[in-house]
Amino acid sequence: MCDGKLGLKFIHLCDVWKPLLKRQWIYRVNSVSGRNFSVNNGCTGTKKDTEGPFPAAYRPREVERGWSEWWEARGFFAPDAVPSPGAAAVFSMVLPPPNVTGQLHLGHALACTVQDVLARWRRMRGESVAWLPGLDHAGIATQALVERTMWHEERLTRRDVGREAFERRAEAWAERQAHAISGQLRRLGLSLDWSREFYTMDAKQCAAVTEAFIHLFDAGLVYRDCSLVNWSCALQSAISDVEVVHRAFEKATLVPVPGHSEPVEFGTLTDFAYKLCDSDGEVVVSTTRLETALGDVAVAVHPRDPRYAHLRGARVWNPLARRQMPVVFDECVDMKLGTGALKVTPGHSAVDFDLARRHGLEVVSVITEDGTLGENCGQFSGLKRFDARRGVRDALARMGLLRGRRDHAVQVPFCSRSGDAVELLSRPQWFIRCKAMAEEAAAALQDGRLVIEPQHFEKVWYDWLYNIRDWCVSRQLWWGHRVPAYRCARPGAAEGEGTWVSASSEEHARRKAAAQLRLGAEEARQLSVSQDGDVLDTWFSSALVPFSALGWPEQSADFKKYYPLSLMETGHDILFFWVARMAMLGLQLTCRLPFEKILLHGILCDAHGRKMSKSLGNVVSPEDVIYGISAQELQDRNLQKLRSGLLSETELRKATDGQRKLFPSGIPECGADALRFTLASHNVKSTFINFDVAECHANSLFCNKLWQAARYTLLSLERLSPRLGAASAAPGTYDRWVLSRLARAVAEVERSLSGSDLHSAAAALRAFVHQEFCDVYLEATKLCTRGEGGGEEAAAACHTLLCCLDATVRCLAPFMPFLSEELYQRLPLERAAETVALAPYPTPEQWEQWRDEALESEMRTVLEVVSALRRLKGAYIQCAKRPLAYLLVKDEAGRETLQDHVALVAHLARCESVAVVDALPQAARATAASCCVGPDCTVYLQHQGAAAAAREDIANRRDKISKELDRLLKMTASSGYREKASPQIQSTHMAKIETLKTELKRLDNLKVPS
Structure with a gap:
């Protein structure tokens, strides 16, 4: 039973730990069996009750309930929440x-x-x-x-x-x-x-967008031009590159396209002829877009192509458009592609558009914004673009100009939002000049003002910025920031005439136009002012976020204190579309880089290395992992998406099949902490990151292990409290060992988090908690805390348990905030802060004094002995539940060292007894299986007549592992493996090979007597 004196006793016993902890610790006992106690935590918000019984089972839903609301109510995450002396970093x-x-x-x-x-x-x-x-x-x-x-x-x-x-x-x-x-x-x-x-789209952000556009416009960096843009006919808008998905077709393939009742064929190349105007002969061209022949304005060939050298100055006749076209010579033409002659359609091809500008050719558009052919297309006007393809083919055949059609590998751009085949159309749009801004952003990385991790993305950064094209920022949409540009025209001006100005309002535009045109007040009032109907590309407003979110263009207190940002963390797939543009606009608008460092994480894939997509059925919602979901509920959700129009019938079938394979039994409840820890356990700097729900479930069990360790500690305190004396309680051997291991883990966590290597920090914490604290130390404490134990050894163990738990909880808090908060509030200690989120993070300096290399080396040998005994036990089909074991050690010093730990070895290896000997007893020589532990130690395990079966079992396991290893080695050595297998799959295979090799060595080390 807990009494009032227990707290005082722990204050006295804790003196040994004061130099380590740098603060006063007062342990209290929170009864596991149900007795309550009260603590004034000073919280004015609603705080979750942790004063009651410590639950026997870890239930993530209960543990995670209520903490977010309390954190938010108490304002713990405001920048000034941390009380720091002086100016905090x-x-x-x-x-x-x-x-x-x-x-x-x-x-x-x-x-x-x-x-x-x-x-x-x-x-x-x-x-x-x-x-x-x-x-x-x-x-x-x-x-x-x-x-x-x-x-x-x-x-x-x-x-x-x-x-x-x-x-x-x-x-x-x-x-x-x-x-x-x-x-x-x-x-x-x-x-x-x-x-x-x-x-x-809030008021402050809208004001920032308007201010930014006006600034760029007035600086001459925004201009209006008729140029090629990605166009979605279904949306009737220009779209950005990020909304374009290129689909590969190796041969003729039918694909559904919005607006067409029948599938459209892609993956073919058609040859047809243009006749020479002034002589007999023809030039055969090849195309995958036959309908665009109506917009052809020339035929281009390579200057060094001998097949067409005689055509200099020649012209050909386009019978579809009824126009003569020149034959031009340009080095951009690929002599090996098709016939080596390129039909030039500058109104619908970026390559042809640039070629046309070089040769002064007309730009003719034949496809309209809604995907039909325009008025300049004669008999084909008004037809849908892909319906016109058949009509053009039939017309060329009637004229005797069709020369053939064949399968052809092609990449076709599709709109990711509408599923429509993307067109390149020449339309008046707003553009931002990027060259000078891009060069400045590249220079910032080169001179060290900006840092990118992982470092290999530096080359990608330079390549994109040095080859940048002007940015089309207008979209023909209704949802978004209206382009703050106004056309101001004099009375009677023709449609389309007038002066463009950028302004915050119609009146502001009128004043700017009047000043620009040098008009008087009366003339200014007569100006016709109309705002452009387009909206800005979403990436434009997003590019302002690092400073607009902090109050820019106002010089707010937040802007002055927190700009530039310390870090911009995001996915590497939007390095161009967002990160680079933030850097360019930040430098231009604020004269400073918007962030000091860029950290890029990889793309999340499923357990098989496939990118997550709704068509594969491998997209997982965070809530499904946190709370769990049955297989039937997954299928019901898909049906609901079908009824809502968010999934097509085809997508429904694919998603359902994919989910049945990936999650045949649904997804178990794992909790947010396990999900977070799983995500952080992968190298986020990798290009691709594989997520496995099974791994997440394993981390939920890891949470339970820590939970049970805390429960064991509190039970031990309650049970031993009457017998814990007021001795000095100096740490014992195993106390000092676990504190040394904790010190090593804290140092590794500090190093890893400083380098943003979350996976290394997570691995260090998992290894300490699971393999050392729970599996070894906690078990070791049972030797002194159970039964009639007590006194100094038990007191030291209790202090060490609490010490390790406290440090571990604080180390894990960034990864597992809910579980850490729950245990932080329940542990019997005087807390240094109201919440674990503001508690001091353990530092290597606090723990360095506990580092003991000699003791760690000694315990390493002890644990290797335990591992060897466990392997021997595992090799037997029939074996005593607690067999006899012998440790044959050659040198006397080694025997003395192991003799000090025989109780722990027997306990961890589940042996009846463990004897340290310099010679194996005669009776055991013929019946004991053995395993070497280094050059000076061999462990022997007494078996009970199962030697033959053990040998057979070892041989079968070895054969199975060898076959799997051979299969993997042959596969990874095969031709084309490096090119075909993704980097993440190759990494998985290499790790598997190393694991199999290690297991083979362990099996080879097992010796079972005849």
Whole structure:
């Protein structure tokens, strides 16, 4: 029973640990059996009750309940939450704002986990951490979803309801999704400062977007031009490269395309002839887009192609467009592709567009914004583009100009939002000149002002910036930031005439235009002013986030203190679309880099190394892992998505089949802590990261192991409290060993987190908690705390258990915030902070005094002996439950050392007894199996007549492992393996090979007597 004197006794006994802990520890006993105690924690918010009985089982749903609400209510994650003497170091980040298009997936959870681990770690080190949450309005993606939902539910288009009504619908959608996403972020336990939350369409962000565009426009960096852009006919808008997905077709393949009742064929090459105008003869050209022949303006050949040398100055006749076309010579032509003659269609090809500019050719567009052929296409006008393909082919055949058709490998661009085949169309758009800004961003990396990890992405950074094209920032959408550009025209001006200015309002535009045109007040009032109807590319507003989220263009206190950001962490797949543009605009608009360091994580894949996609059925929601989900519920959700129009019939079948294979029994409940720890346990700097639900479940069991260790400690305290004396309780051998191992783990965690190597820190903590603290030390304490034990040895063990638990909980807090908080509040100690999130993070300096290399070496030998005995026991089909064991040691010093640990060896190896000998007893020589532990020690295990079966079992296991090893070695050595297998698959295979080799060596080391 706990009494009032126990606390005083622990104050006295804790004196040994004071130099280590650097603070007063007062242990208290929280009864595991149900007795309560009260502690005034000073919390004015609603705090979860942890005063009651310590639950026997770890239940993640119960452990994680309530903490996020309490953290937020108490304001623990505000930058000034850490009380620090003097000026604290500042660490600032912005969470890459998720799109308000739907729920977060595991890719978001990965990014959030990486950032939260770093933010929590730095906050616990006493730094002033500003980590800002936000949401992105996701213009094109949100509009596509809202339009799809409107059509599916009401058979309405955006033009049916009008722009204002459509914008209200999009706002309502975004509000619903924003609420769902913020709930997901809180369930992950993220330490975001919600008081600084932003949204890319809120008033402050809109003001920043307008200011940025005006600044760039007035600096001559924004211009309007008629140029080729990626165009989605289904969306009737220009789209960015990130929304374009290239699909490869090796041969003729039928593909459904929006707006066409029948599938469209891709993967063929058609040859047809253009006749020479002034002589007999023809030039045969090849194309995968026969319908664009109506827009051909020339035929191009290579200057060194001898087949066409005689055609200099020649012209050919285009019978479809009824125009003469020159034959031009240009080195961009591939002599080996097709016939070596290239039809030039500058209105629908980037290569041809550049070629046309070099040769002064006309740019003719024949495909309109809605995907039909234009008025300049004669008999084909008004036809859908792919329907016109058949008509053009038939017309060429009637004219005797068709020369053949064959399969041809081709990459076709598709819109990821609509599934439509992307066209290149020449349309008036707003562009940003990027060359000078890109060169400055590249120079920042070169001179060391900017750091990128992993380092190999530096080359990618340079390649993209030095080969950058101007950025098309206008989109023909209704959802987003309206382009702050106004056409100002004098009365009577023709349509399309006038002066463009960028301004914050119509009146502002009128004043700027009047000043530019030098007009008087009356003339200025008569100007016709109209705003451009387009909206800005979502990446434009996102590129401002590092400074707009902190109050720019105002010189706010947040902007002055937290800009530039300390770190920008995001996926490497948006290095160009977002990160580089943030750097360019930050330098241009604020004259400073927006961040000091870029940390890029890889793309999350499933357990088989496949990218996650809804068509494969391998997309996993974080909630499914946190709370678990049955196989039937997964299928029901797919059906709901089909009914909502979010999945097609084809996608439904693929998703269902994929989920049945990946999750035949559904997904078990793992909890947010296990999910976070699993994500952090992988090298996030890898190009690809494989996520396995089975690994996540194993980490949930790891959480349970720590939970049970804490419960064991509290039970031991309660049981031993009447017998714990007031002796000095100096740490014993195993106490000093585990503290030395803890010191080593703390140092490794510090080193790893400093280098953003989360996986190394996670591995160090897992190894310490699982393999050393729980599997060895905790078991060792049972030798002195159970039965009639007590006194100094038991007291020291209790102190060490609590000491290790406290340090471990604080070390794990950035990775497992919920479990760490729960245990931090339940452990019987006077806490250094109200929450573990603000408790001091263990540092190597605090623990260095406990490092003991000699003792660690000694215990390494002891544990190798235990491992050898366990392997021998595992080799037997029939073996006594607790057999006899002998340790044959050659030198006397070694025997004395092992003799000190025989009780622990017997306990860990589950042996009846362990004898340390210099010669094996005669009776054991013929019946004991053996295994070498280094050159001076051999362990023997007494068996009970199962030697033959053991030998057969070892031989069978060896044969099985050898066959698997041979198979892997042959596969990895085969021709083409390096080229065909992905890097992550190769890494998995190499790790498996090393594991099999190690297991073979262990089996070879086992000796079973005849």
